[in-house]
Amino acid sequence: MTLAAQNEPEEQGGGARAPAIVAARTKARSLYWRGWTVSQIAEELDLPYTTVSSWKTRHKWDDAPAIQRAEEGTLERYLQLMAKEAKTGGDFKEIDLLGRQFERLARVARYTDGGNEADLNPDRAKGAKAANAKKEKAKNLITPDMVEQLRVDMRGSLYGHQSVWLNTTSLRTRMILKSRQIGATWYFARERLLVALETGKNQIFISASRAQANIFRAYIVQWVQKVCKITLKGDPIAIQRQDADGNPDEPVELYFLGTNYRTAQGYHGDVIIDECFWIYGFEELFKVASAMATQKQYTRTLFSTPSTLAHEAYPMWTGERVNRRRARADRIKLDVTHDALKQGALGADGIWRQIVTVFDAVAGGFDLVDVEELQREYALDEFDNLFRCIFLDDSQSMFPFQIMRRCMVDSWDVWRDYQPYALRPYEGEVWLGYDPNASETGTGDDAALVAVAAPTKPGGKFRVLEKQRLKGKDFQGQADAVKEMAAKYNVTRIGIDTTGAGKAVHQLVSKWFPLAEAITYSVQTKTAMVLKAKNVISTGRLEFDAGWLDVMQAFMAIRPEITKGGTQVTYVASRAGGVGHADLVWAVMHALFFEPLDVTEPVGGGSTVEIS
Known part of the structure; x- marks a missing residue:
């Protein structure tokens, strides 16, 4: 039977002959698009004229877009050549030509489907990409006029102690021991x-953690935005400079590093080390930093509040570090007392040192703190450490620096499953610890609230994900803060000290979290919590961000003390009023205390509660 004898119903109904009809129709359409008439196609394919004419009308061959006609013709020729057993050199050239034609037709299709001119012209696309890159770079363009604006703005906003620092920018090595909260990070960023x-x-800015290093970045971006009305972007920040004539000058880069400084040894430039007396592994860090600033044109600036006499950076401060490599007769002598270093002094080891207490800053016009208020709020030893630049002797501490430093991690790099700025920062199980304000009116000491990621397996690590210091809130405000934090996490346990206002806070929290545990303090309870925390920390099972110096200081302040009766040992941290307390420490301990002393035992009792 010839194709002419086949009827349309069989084709439409999907009968046995349908594939042959479809092939004939496709061949006929291809010939038509190549300029053949209906009569010529019918004769060539041995088809009735009416069949070919019907196909032409029904399938709207005349209305087909040119791109479709070209694609079909190209494909047909391509398949024909590919099917040849023995291909000539001309065949291969034509196959290559047809391949490029496919690419052109695909670009035309994208353009007609809502694309742009770059789809038609790859070179234009490359040019557009280069233009966008140039435009992106221009976002970080700072002109000489902008530099002058920044210089004027900075000089007009300095306090006395900061002006001293400004006059020492060219010194090779500076090491500054400073009071808390006198604007050092703000100043050195500028x-x-x-x-x-x-x-x-x-x-090159180096801090104990990447989150801490980003404070430098934030200060710089905010300052340039305020003065120059542009937003610096990128990490690192690559700044485009101009010379006095407006011509492009060598660009400069700003790097912000946490513990990943170990992978940045190829960098070179001035090095700034923040809170050097709190950084774990200072000796290794300083070797890497010195390598980055090997060339004599580069400077090294270190500044920090004091930590402990046992810290690795302390010998550098006193000069003992350089004396280790010298014969006794060649050893240098340095006076590192406040009287000797109040105005700053260049030591025999080439390091310029200065001590800036809060009193020094205030004497230089610093009016952002009330020293008398600080003295009322902090115990004498705390005030001396935080504001008078006196190093701690943690030999009597239950949590000395040497064991606490293992807890300090760069959460930015290490905690891949934690996204602090997300609505749901962490998906795992979380325990909350709350140490309340002792006063029901909210006028007493600070309260502390922490979110601790529970171990994911027996003997696993605890991670302090978030901390809050609450002050000036009554018991309702404190309970609301607990609820707000609980809503962010998969909270299964909450521990609250029920002393003072804590009892009311616990009652309010229990309304929406019935399993909230009331912790009644006693010598036995505090001892058990301290020993549990000591075990967790000693075995390397507690982590928090290395930039959280307040957590470090709070743990280091815990020490044993004989009770008034002289028969028992309790644990305290000095504070104003003479009562032992360290809110952040106890809040963390409340969470750790949910785990049994035998870590192989199940915790039990916890369940997720939906917080509305």
Whole structure:
């Protein structure tokens, strides 16, 4: 039977002959699009004229877009050549030509489907990409006029102690021991940006954690936005500079590093080390930092509040570090007392040192703190450490620096499953610990609230994900803060000290979290909590961000003390009023205490509660 004898119903109904009809129709359409008439196609394929004419009308061959006609013709020729057993050199050239034609037709299809001119012209796409890259770089363009604006703005906003620092920017090595909260990070972010813009030297900011290093970045971005009305972008920040004539000058880069400084040994530039007396592994860090600043044109700036006499950076401060490598007769002598270093002094080891207490800052015009209020709020030893730059002797501490430093991690790099800025920062099980304000009116000491990621397996690690200090809140406000934090996490346990206002806070929290545990303090309870925490920390099972110096200080302040009766040992941390307390420490311990002393035993009792 010829194709002419086949009827349309069989084709439409999907009968046995349908594939042959479809093939004939496709061949006929291809010939038509190549310029053949209906009569010629019918004769060539041995088909009735009416069949070919019907196909042409029904399937709208004349209305087909040119791109479809070209694609079909190209494909047909391509398949024909590919099917040849023995291909000539001309065949291969034509196959290559047809392949490029497929690419062109695909670009045309994208363009007609809502694309742009770059789809038609790859070179234009490359040019557009280069233009976008140039435009992106221009976002970080700082002109000489902008540099002058920044310089004027900075000089007009300095306090006395910061002006002293500004006059020492060219010194090779500076080491500054400073009071808490006197604007050091703020100042050095600005100082180093100006140095970078004026000299073209890269600036490398190193902190105990990446989150802490980002404070430098935030200060720089905010300052440039305020003064120059542009937003610096990128990490690192690559700044485009201009010379006095407006011509492009050498660009400069600002790096912000936490513990990942170990992978950045190829960098070079001025190095700034924040809170050097709190960084774990200072000796290794300083070796890497010195390598980055090997060339004599580069400077090294270290500044910090004091930590402990046992810290690795303390010998560098006293000069003992350089004396280790010297014969006794060649050893240097340094006076590192406040009287000797109040105005700053260049030591025999080439290091310029200065001590800036809160009293020194206030004497230089610093009016952002009330010293008398600070003295009322902090115990004498705490005030001396935080504001008078006196190093701690943690030899009597239950949690000395040497064991606590293992807890300090760069959460930015290590905790891959924690996203602090997400609505749901962490998906795993979380325990809350709350140490309340002792006063029912909220006028007493600070309260502390922490979210601790529970171990994912017996003997696993605890991680302090979040901490809050609450002050000035009554028991309702404190309960609301607990509820707000609980809503962010998969909370299964909450532990609350029920002393003072804590009892009311616990009652309010229990309304929406019935399993909230009331912790009644006693000598036995505090001892058990301290010993549990000691075990967890000693075995390397507690982690928190290395930038959280307040957590470190709070743990280091815990020490044993004989009770008034002289028959028992309790654990305290000095504070104003003479009562032992360290809110952040106890809050963390409340969470740790949910785990039995035998870590192989199940915790039990916890369940997720939906917080509305």
